[in-house]
Amino acid sequence: MSAHQLILAPLRGVTIRLYREVWARHFSGLDLAVSPFIPLVTGSRVKPGLLTEVVPTLPHSIPLVPQVIGRDPAALSVMLKTLRDLGYTRADLNAGCPWPMVVRRGRGAGLANRPADLRQMLASGCQAMPDGFSVKLRLGIDSPDSLLQLMPLLNEFPLHEVVIHPRTARQMYDGSAHIGHFAAAFAACRHPVVYNGDIRTPADLTALQQRFPTITRWMIGRGVAADPFLPARLCGDTTPRDLTRLRAFLDDLLDTNCATLSGQRPVLGRMKELWYYMAQPLRGGAQTLKRIQHSATLDEYRCAVDDWFAATPGWKPDTNGIDWTTDTPPKTGEY
């Protein structure tokens, strides 16, 4: 493993098990993946259907940390025991999901508004998964100052690590990341911190490493979905991205989806979802995405993809994901 650790972010509907396994057949550079969240359900046992995403991975696949979402400490305990029985020694709590319905119910980012619930969840998680329990958060719901205020609570527990996405829940995935507020939360955190957000290019990672030289763990989601070569590029691979490899990956992904799902619609749905990200760094990507989104059959999808590769327009120049003009200290400025 290199000095830094690259972690695939959970993207529900995108970085699912099948995607991760196909990706690992064609690309390299990721040390770990966190699964899209599994909901916690009350009861004394976990229904096997909830665990299909995290049944132990194929030997060559990316090592996995299962992620859960919920606010019931007893359900968390049952889930983590089940995951331990499957062989997992790590698990992550989603305390960052920004969807308003999730937040209103006190789950995901909503936990940040309920410190008593969060405390119980952390206590239950650390007890059920000793040394292996982590939490993934945002800077707050409305204010990017909230996480800093919550940090003493997080510091009470023996967490494995804390993953921070430097946006508020209100921002969803838009607007600029608040790097200054992230810096404040990072400085106040006694646990290893994983930075997560907007890493799109090697220059993004370099700039972050210069700003935060003691951070060694980096989580990347949309950047990998957009450019499956990105992890290798972040590890220093400067060879031009080979379109033949990209084609082989996409064909494998399509075939594996077809072999796993029944009917064209769900397969098309998955490929459309991925192409939403993949089209972004490709020349001519917008037009191809439009054709893919309008495809009603797999044949139409294949034609759109064939035409893009036949034209071989390649990649746009890199566009960095992080906007450093917003790297301002938080108003509370206590670091």
Ligand SMILES: Cc1cc2nc3c(=O)[nH]c(=O)nc-3n(C[C@H](O)[C@H](O)[C@H](O)COP(=O)(O)O)c2cc1C
């Ligand atoms: C479509 C989509 C699904 C996501 N699903 C999850 C999830 O299941 N669990 C989670 O913690 N974060 C989830 N996220 C947030 C990402 O893990 C990540 O924090 C966010 O995309 C910022 O990182 P990035 O800029 O590298 O993508 C999701 C984001 C998107 C766009």
